[in-house]
Structure formats: C-alpha cells, structure tokens
Amino acid sequence: MQLAFTFILAAVVLNITLSIASFCTWFERKGSALIQNRVGANRAGSFFYTDNLLLKPVLFVLRILGILGVINTLFCDSVKGITKEDFLPTGVSQFMHSLGPFIAVFPIFLAFSVLPLAPDFTLLGQVFRPQLVPVETGVLFVLAMGSIAVYGVALSGWTGNNKYSLLGALRASAQMISYELALGISFVTMIVTYDTMNLYRMVEAQQGGYWGIFLQPINFVVLFIAGMAETKRGPFDLPESESEIVAGYFTEYSGMKFLIFWLGEFAEIGLFSFLLALMFFGGWNLPFIELPKLTWWSSLIGHGVLITKVLFFCMLQIVIRWSLPRFRYDHLMNLGWKYLLPLSLINLLVTAFVIVF
Amino acid sequence: MFLPLISSVKLSNVEPVTHIGVPLPIFVIFAILLVSTALGVILSRQLIHSVLFLVTNLLGVAVFYAFLGSPFLASVQVTLYAGAVVVLFLFIVMLLNIKFDDFLNKSAVFYYSLFAIVFLLAYLILVNLTFSDPNSPKVLARFTPTTREIGEKLFTIYALPFEISSLVLLVAMVAAVMLTKKKNKKHNITLKKTS
Numbered sequence: 001m002q003l004a005f006t007f008i009l010a011a012v013v014l015n016i017t018l019s020i021a022s023f024c025t026w027f028e029r030k031g032s033a034l035i036q037n038r039v040g041a042n043r044a045g046s047f048f049y050t051d052n053l054l055l056k057p058v059l060f061v062l063r064i065l066g067i068l069g070v071i072n073t074l075f076c077d078s079v080k081g082i083t084k085e086d087f088l089p090t091g092v093s094q095f096m097h098s099l100g101p102f103i104a105v106f107p108i109f110l111a112f113s114v115l116p117l118a119p120d121f122t123l124l125g126q127v128f129r130p131q132l133v134p135v136e137t138g139v140l141f142v143l144a145m146g147s148i149a150v151y152g153v154a155l156s157g158w159t160g161n162n163k164y165s166l167l168g169a170l171r172a173s174a175q176m177i178s179y180e181l182a183l184g185i186s187f188v189t190m191i192v193t194y195d196t197m198n199l200y201r202m203v204e205a206q207q208g209g210y211w212g213i214f215l216q217p218i219n220f221v222v223l224f225i226a227g228m229a230e231t232k233r234g235p236f237d238l239p240e241s242e243s244e245i246v247a248g249y250f251t252e253y254s255g256m257k258f259l260i261f262w263l264g265e266f267a268e269i270g271l272f273s274f275l276l277a278l279m280f281f282g283g284w285n286l287p288f289i290e291l292p293k294l295t296w297w298s299s300l301i302g303h304g305v306l307i308t309k310v311l312f313f314c315m316l317q318i319v320i321r322w323s324l325p326r327f328r329y330d331h332l333m334n335l336g337w338k339y340l341l342p343l344s345l346i347n348l349l350v351t352a353f354v355i356v357f
Numbered sequence: 358m359f360l361p362l363i364s365s366v367k368l369s370n371v372e373p374v375t376h377i378g379v380p381l382p383i384f385v386i387f388a389i390l391l392v393s394t395a396l397g398v399i400l401s402r403q404l405i406h407s408v409l410f411l412v413t414n415l416l417g418v419a420v421f422y423a424f425l426g427s428p429f430l431a432s433v434q435v436t437l438y439a440g441a442v443v444v445l446f447l448f449i450v451m452l453l454n455i456k457f458d459d460f461l462n463k464s465a466v467f468y469y470s471l472f473a474i475v476f477l478l479a480y481l482i483l484v485n486l487t488f489s490d491p492n493s494p495k496v497l498a499r500f501t502p503t504t505r506e507i508g509e510k511l512f513t514i515y516a517l518p519f520e521i522s523s524l525v526l527l528v529a530m531v532a533a534v535m536l537t538k539k540k541n542k543k544h545n546i547t548l549k550k551t552s
Contacts, residue, residue, distance in 0.1 A: 135428050136428055136429070136503075136504070137428045137429045137432050137504065140428075140429065140432035140433065140436065141428070141432050143432070143436055144431075144432045144433075144435035144436040144439075144440060145435075146440075147435065147436050147439070147440025147441065147444075148416075148435065148439060148440060150440065150444050151409075151412065151444070151447070154444065154447050154448075154451065155409075158405065158451050166451065169451075170448070170451075170452075173444060173447075173448065177441065177444060180440070180441075184436070197429075197504065
C-alpha cells in the first residue's frame with residue numbers, strides 16, 4: 001500500500017514539476033506579450049475549421065486554446081525542438097555536449113522530490129504523507145542540488161568551444177557561487193527560526209498565522225533576491241545577456257537541448273517558488289481558517305492552496321523579469337557580496353540571539 | 358576503507374539504530390563506481406574529465422553517507438565539496454587549457470607504474486588499518502550522526518580542532534585576498550583614471 005502510494009507520488013511529483021515548468025513557459029510568452037503590449041502566440045489552432053456539428057465544440061475549444069497560446073507553447077514548440085537539427089560545434093565530443101543540459105536540469109528535478117505537497121491524510125485507515133522523500137534535511141538537500149546545477153552551466157559553456165559561451169559560463173558560475181552564500185545563510189536563518197530542517201515540520205510550525213514572512217521579513221527580501229539571481233533570470237540574466245554575449249552559455253545549443261535548458265530554468269523558478277511558499281507563506285495553511293487534520297478533502301484543499309501560492313510566485317518572478325532592466329556586472333557582485341551577505345549574516349546573528357536569550 | 362561499513366550491517370541488529378548500513382547490491386555498485394571514478398581522476402588524459410570524475414566520486418561518497426544514516430553529512434558533502442570546491446577546480450581547468458600529452462607521453466609506463474605502486478601501498482595501509490582497529494565499527498553503532506549531535510560534538514569535545522581549522526581557513530582566505538590585491542593594484546588605478 002505504502003509502496004504503491006510512493007510510486008503514484010513519484011509520478012505526481014514529476015507531473016507537478018513539468019506542469020509548473022510548462023505553465024511558466026506559457027505565462028512567459030503570453031505575459032511578456034501583455035507587458036510589452038503585443039499579442040503573443042495566437043496562430044496555432046486558428047486553421048481548424050469544419051462543418052461537422054459534432055466536431056465543432058471540440059474545435060472551438062482548440063481555437064480558444066490556440067488564441068491563448070497554450071497549443072503553441074505545449075505542442076508546437078516541443079515538436080519543433082525535437083525535429084530540429086541537432087547542431088554540434090567542431091572539436092567537441094557528443095557525450096560532453098549532451099551532458100551539460102542534462103546536469104543543468106536533472107538536479108532541479110531531484111530537488112522537487114523532498115518538497116511536501118499537501119498535509120498528511122488518512123485513507124483506508126493508513127496515514128500517508130504526500131512527500132516523496134521525507135528526508136530530515138530537506139532544505140539542505142535542495143541547496144545541494146542547486147549547487148550541482150552549476151556544473152551543467154559551466155560544462156555547457158565550455159563544450160560550446162566558443163568565446164561567448166565560455167564567458168557566459170564564467171559569469172553564470174561566478175554569479176551562482178556568490179549568491180549561493182547569501183542563499184545558504186538565509187536558509188540557515190529559517191532553520192534556526194523553526195528549529196528544524198524538515199520542510200514538512202517548517203510548514204507545521206507556521207500554523208495559526210505564524211507565517212515566516214511576519215517572523216523574518218528581512219530574510220524574505222534577501223532570499224527572494226538571492227534566489228532570483230540563482231535562477232539566472234530577471235534583472236540578473238547577465239550569463240545570457242543577448243546584447244553583449246550572443247546567448248551566453250547556451251549559444252551553441254539548438255533544438256531539444258536548448259529547450260531542455262528552458263525547461264530547467266522554469267523548473268528552477270517553480271522550485272524556488274515552492275520554497276518561498278513553504279518557508280515564508282505558510283505552505284498549505286490558509287489565513288484565519290483552520291482545516292481539519294488527516295482528512296482527504298482537507299489535504300486536497302491544502303494542495304490547492306499551496307499550488308496557488310506557488311503559481312503566484314512564479315508569475316511574480318516572470319513579471320519582475322520582464323519589467324526590470326539588467327544589472328551591470330560589478331553592481332551585481334556588489335549587491336551579492338556587500339549588501340546581501342552581510343545583511344543575511346546580521347539577520348542570522350540577531351535571530352540566534354533572540355532564540356537563545 | 359569500506360570494510361567497516363559492511364560490518365556495521367551486522368552490528369545494527371545489536372543496537373537499535375535505524376538506517377545504519379549499506380545494502381549489499383548498492384554497496385557493490387557504488388564501490389565499483391567510486392573505485393573506477395577515482396582511477397579515472399588520475400588516469401584520464403583530459404583535465405576536465407578528471408574534474409568530472411572527481412565530482413562523481415564525491416557524489417558517490419555522499420550516497421554512502423546518506424545510507425549510513427546521516428543525510429546531513431551527505432548534503433554538506435554535496436554542497437561544499439562538489440558544489441563549491443570542485444567548481445573552482447573546473448574554473449581553473451577551463452581557463453588554463455593544459456595539454457597533458459606533451460609531458461606524459463614519453464614516460465607513461467613509468468608514471469602508471471608509479472601510480473599503481475602508490476595505490477597498492479595506500480590500499481594495503483587502509484586494509485591493515487581497518488582490520489587492526491577493533492573499535493571502528495563500534496564507533497558507528499554508538500554514535501548516530503544526526504545534525505544535532507554533530508553540532509553538539511563539534512562545539513563541545515571537538516571545539517578546539519574546529520576553531521583551529523577555521524583559523525587555518527581564515528589565514529588561507531586572507532592570504533588569497535592579499536595575493537590578488539598586489540596584482541590588481543595597477544589595474545585599479547587605471548580603472549579610476551578612465552572613469
């Protein structure tokens with residue numbers, strides 16, 4: 001029973017990862033169009049036409065989806081990516097060239113496995129925990145997987161055999177390593193605050209309105225900025241700044257390998273939004289409402305609440321990415337080392353003093 | 358090196374310690390992986406391949422930590438060694454573009470035999486140590502390395518070594534900063550003039 005549940009949960013976690021990534025892709029395309037006063041993807045699905053009365057409602061739905069850009073992002077893009085020629089730069093081994101995107105994506109997918117998705121529930125007299133790997137050090141595991149993802153970026157830049165991709169890889173690695181410090185210390189602050197590393201217990205500690213955002217508002221700001229820099233997006237997309245270095249570390253990638261980078265990027269956004277929702281915004285807790293424990297329907301509602309928060313943060317990051325201009329590189333390093341790191345350290349010290357005394 | 362891990366499987370029946378011990382198939386797979394990647398680090402001609410082998414090796418060690426009941430150590434191993442230290446290796450290797458063939462080709466047999474002798478000696482010493490030290494598996498059973506206990510041990514019994522090692526790291530860091538500072542002095546002045 002528990003084993004079957006684990007297998008189902010593994011499928012569900014992978015599904016959630018991919019769904020959030022594809023939602024972000026869709027919102028990136030349509031939302032950016034909205035922000036820039038464009039129409040965005042709306043052509044796919046528009047050529048369907050039939051006189052058959054039975055097929056008409058189906059095609060109507062398809063056309064609506066096409067106008068919304070859903071068919072384009074979910075279907076056309078991937079078909080195009082798969083059927084495109086896989087370009088390989090000269091003097092580069094196929095194995096190393098393919099390894100880059102794989103390492104960039106795989107750890108992020110792994111990190112999703114430690115996230116709790118809903119409160120516990122009982123079914124047929126057994127208690128189930130909707131968390132694929134109930135590891136005690138969940139937060140650290142996420143951090144470790146994030147630090148592995150640096151290799152994907154560095155490798156893909158190196159195997160590009162190209163100045164621009166190498167420059168992009170160096171920028172990305174330096175940025176990710178510098179911001180990882182502030183990120184790690186703000187994680188430690190949250191661990192000290194809740195007195196646990198387990199993400200599930202962190203959410204449990206926030207019951208009754210003691211949300212992390214009220215306990216640690218400064219830490220939220222630090223974590224949000226550092227996390228956005230870690231995903232290499234938003235105003236922090238120096239590694240792929242297309243006006244200076246063609247496309248940064250994935251200049252030499254085409255077809256599905258390029259799309260895999262996108263997938264990883266959006267999965268990273270989803271992971272980070274999950275962490276924000278779990279650590280700062282109460283996870284599946286609703287404000288002013290206490291749901292009964294250990295029932296299947298409250299677990300379902302909790303899951304919905306959590307996913308809503310996650311999607312909100314995904315959208316927030318994409319909106320920030322499309323509305324702020326890019327940093328200059330020395331400004332970026334200054335922000336990381338001179339402001340965020342001392343701020344997070346002082347915050348950690350103050351938190352520790354408050355907890356101890 | 359790995360022998361106490363196997364013997365701890367038997368000991369875990371005596372003491373009510375959860376999770377300690379590596380299942381045999383997983384141990385065999387990861388032992389082969391670890392040894393082969395460790396050989397790959399020293400035998401591969403391309404430096405970047407060596408670095409990647411080193412990362413794989415560190416990740417494999419992290420898997421062993423996780424199976425031995427310490428997910429904390431496993432995460433720290435991945436974050437610090439694989440995620441931070443070896444990335445710097447990769448940086449240097451990527452920028453240096455060293456060709457090993459130039460000075461390895463002539464006397465490859467000599468180098469390989471040297472490696473083999475060193476490896477054999479180290480292996481013999483390790484085997485000897487693990488067999489001669491009767492306490493090594495018992496330490497594992499007595500001490501469950503959870504995060505809290507690691508912290509307590511680190512700040513009470515092992516406080517002095519901990520402080521000394523952090524002091525050494527601080528000295529190294531200051532030295533590194535000083536080294537870069539001297540070289541960058543001229544560069545800074547020119548930057549100021551232009552801006």
